[in-house]
Amino acid sequence: MASAATIANSSTAKTHMAEAPMTEEDVCAHVRDSVLERRLAPGTKLTEESLCSIFGVGRTTVRRAFLLLKRDNIVDLHRNRGAVVASPTPAEARDVFESRRMIEHALLQQAASTIAPASITALEDHLEQERTALTAGDVGRWIRLTGDFHLHLARLAGNRVMLEFLKQLVFQTSLIVALYGPSNNGSNCSGGDHAKIVAAMRDGDLSSAQDILDSHLREIEAQLEFNKPEKQNDLVSAFAPMRSA
């Protein structure tokens, strides 16, 4: 699904591709990116043996990586079962969307009070990157960019604590959409809505920007189906683009 170039560009960890050994942060970044780009499904079991073999690292590195992944709510750790990619329940999914609507509404207000023309230009550049990835058929990169759009807006608000919280929520959204989202729609987001939000910000129309953002998030939530069978995939194919990079 994702090209080798996407993987090569998708994380600082990729700079270590040709150099051994990888650190626990590298392994953590690879797993996180693979989940974000939908190569690794929620509920997938990650065994120490497979990750040691795929990444060419020792058990200690993998165990430390599991702890980092657990800290960021990317995996759940089970006694005797190793790590499993987190699978939010329908109730948790509702909570994530409710939290996002509240937080992003507030962040947008904060951002609008100080936004500079250069920031609007940067947002427009981001929209262009989304379109380019989509046109190129680079689905993994496109999915990541649509999530990053929300973080870009949040950065403009200048509140680091809320930004870190939103990062977690955007990641959880990715898991939720992978689990419960419509199978014909790869992204969390409609790029058209993003463009409308930027246009409203450019016009200084905060209330419209907030309304569009609110309905954008509600629309994604409304498309979730909570009775889908669980998806799993095998680790070697999930990390295959990275290994061939």
Ligand SMILES: [Zn+2]
């Ligand atoms: Zn969006």
